[in-house]
Amino acid sequence: MTSKSVATALTLYRSRTLTLEQAATVGGCSAAQLEESARAFAPVSPRSPDDD
Template identity: 80%
Template sequence: MTSKSVSTALTLYRSRTLTLEQAATIGGCSTAQLEKSARAFAPSTGTTPADD
């Protein structure tokens, strides 16, 4: 599992090109590891920059 392969797999999963299982196979990791990576790189929610 390299960061580049996981990044590519996440991109394809988020664009709905691949299922989670397919993306994990391409990324060389388990679905649980891919989900964890996806959460780690997900944009934060609940806070937005204030417009001044």
């Protein structure tokens, strides 16, 4: 499992090209590992001035 293969797998999964299980196979990891990576690299929503 390389960072490039996981990044590719996440891209394919997020674009709904592959299922989670298929993307995990492409990334060379388990579905659980891919989910964990997806959460770790999830985009952070920008804060609004109203959040304070």
